Amino acid sequence: MGAYLADGFLSPQSAYADRLRELGADGLDHVLVAVQPNGSSRGRIIGTVMLQGWPQGGEILAGPDEAEIRALAVSPDARGTGVGRALLAAVIERAGSEGIRNLVLLTQPEMKAAHHLYDQAGFSRLPERDWSPEAGVDLLAYGLILSR
Helix, strand or coil: CHHHCCCCCCCCCHHHHHHHHHCCCCCCCCCEECCCCCCCCCCCCEEEEEECCCCCCCCCCCCCEEEEEEEECCHHHHHHCCHHHHHCCCCCCCCHHHHCCHHHHHHHCCCHHHHHHHHHCCCCHEEECCEEEECCCEEEEEEEECCC
16 A cells, blocks of 8 residues: 555545555455565565455456456565566466456556556556546556466
8 A cells, every 4th residue: 555655646545545455354365465585674565466356356357257456566665676567477377377367457547657567468458447436536447368
């Protein structure tokens, strides 16, 4: 959540802040983390991503062969080091090993660095699946078809 707050993509008063804190707590889905490997902060979490399957995934999921990538975040001091790319690759690999055929995700229009990362990983825009959870909040959908 700190990464979203640092970039102004989330306010501390947002209802979504509580949802971010809860993600993965039920133990039903996969939460992957990146930790600081060296230095005085060794072992500190510097990135996270979640793979959430059907049916507990969000409104964007269309069926049991899909999973949603959620909460991809990298701490500001670890950006530009490949952590986000590595987390995205790891969650794609995990989805494939779980038999997922389609990955989907939602992102804010202002998250340009994330859009670039998704494009590089082979994701395509899915404008027909864009979603607005509340007035004034518009989220862009991206998807990736996984080969079997």
